[in-house]
Amino acid sequence: EKRAEKLGARENELEKMVAEERHRLEQLAGLSAQDAKNELIHRLEEEAHADAANKLREIRETAKRSADREAKKIISLAIQRIAAEQTAETTVAAVALPNDEMKGRIIGREGRNIRAFELATGVDVIIDDTPDTVVVSCFEPVRREVARLALEKLVADGRIHPGRIEEVVNKSKQEVDVAIVETGERAAYESGVHGLHQELIRLIGRMRWRTSYGQNILNHSKECAWLAGIMAAELGLDVAMARRGALLHDIGKVLTHEHEGTHVQLGVEMATKYGEHPLVINCIAAHHDDVPHESEISVLVQAADAISGSRPGARREAFETYVKRLEGLEKIASSYRGVEKVFAIQAGREVRVIVTPDEVDDARMTSLSEEIARRVETELQYPGQIKIVLIRETRAVDFAR
Structure with a gap:
């Protein structure tokens, strides 16, 4: 007991x-124990927030660095897996004859047969x-194909x-109609797109005889469908929807000879009429930035369209059109005050504008390049994109005599 008491x-x-001791410490520090505890907690919170902010900044910077690399990797992978050849078609078709005497029979007496x-x-x-x-x-490819078959x-x-002649032409028209449906069904099957309306399949089939800047539209649309599908798979998006939107994105081009409106407007009308999904309709409407993108899929379709259309050798242009475009580029850039010289280079893919340093300062450079780019977009038609480069140079020259 004594021990317990002690x-x-x-x-x-x-x-x-x-x-x-606690009381002495509180007197020396000028803080109570609770205040000291609160101060310690506050400092720990501030340190934690600072660490979190630094970590967040590191994550964002890493994400920015890796996002560009991953995007390039996905696109490169898609391009690598698609090695399709593009055939440039023209507005004429040649028919071989057994001999030159056949020319006279084609013309007929007083030209009645040829007429x-x-x-x-x-x-x-x-x-x-x-x-x-x-x-x-003939500028209309389907009519040209009918005529070629009939003449053969x-x-x-x-x-x-x-x-x-009339009998054979009617028979050839029927054969081409059958070929259009078969071509459309084969293209849809090869692209992995199912459940299309019969009229949409016919329009896809007619793409076989349509070209844009020398690029066959059917091959272009199939290539876009494959590219969009591969990129969608890499990003974990709806592959079937991406392929569908890409296959139908240029469907309006087969109607531009027959109806008023742009190929985008006509494509949207057809897709809406035949009950396509709103995402597919947005892919068609937004692939030239006419309306905002409503999903990641429409952005992929636009990217696939740019890859297929802009790569070297995919499209060709008539020489006159090419020269006219270069002249238009130089004329637009030369019309601004302070522009000294303009050079269209890299086959019209880049415009270099040399400005007078006394009239155009550094601040004006940025706005001038944007103004030229917007005018080029609205006034000229061209495949792919055009880079506008402004150059401002100041030189001081003297001579040692």
Whole structure:
């Protein structure tokens, strides 16, 4: 008991000493124990917030660095897996003849056969000095294909007269109609797109005989579908929807000869009419930035379209159109005050504008490049994109004599 009393007294003495020390510390620090505790918590919170902010900044910087790298990797992978050849088609089709005597039979007495053929098909038949060849010319590719088939049949048969011409042309039209449906179904199957309306399949089939800047639209649309599908798979998005939107994005181009409006407007009308998903309709409407993008898929379709259309060799232009575009680029850039010289380089993909340093300062440079770019967008038509580069140079020259 005495030992327990001693221990109790010792414990009380220790508690008293601790209380005295705490009181002395509080007097020296000018803070109570609770205040000191709160101050410590506050400092720890501030340190934690600072650490979190630094960590967040590091994560953002890492994300920015890796996002560009990942995007390039996805696009490169998609391009690497798609190695499709593009065939540039023209507005003429050549038909081989067994001999030059057949030219006279095609023309007929006083030209009646050739007139009947041109009237039935809506094409121009060009017969010149080219040996054993007749050229069929027409801007409308389906009519040109009908005429080519009909003329080949007539030449093979040998019986060429107005009555026979009409019969063969009608038969060729039916064959081309069947080929259009088969081509559309095959393209949809190859692209992995199912459940399309029959009229949309017909429009896809007609793409086979349509070109844009020399690039076959059917091959372009199929390539876009494959590219968009690969990129969607890499990003974990809806692959089927991406392929569908990409395959149909240029569907309006087969109607521009027959209806008023841009190919985007006509494509949106057709997709809406035949019950396509709103995301697919937005892919068509937004692939030239006419309306805002409503999903990641429409952005992928636009990217696939740019990759397929802008890569070297995909498209070609008539020489006159090419020269006219270069002249237009230089004329637009030269129209601004302070512009000294303009050079269109890299086949019109880049415009270098040299400005007078006294009239154009550094602040004006940025706004001037943007103004030129916007005018080029609104006034010129071109595939891909055009880079506008402004150069401002100040030189001081003297001579040592």
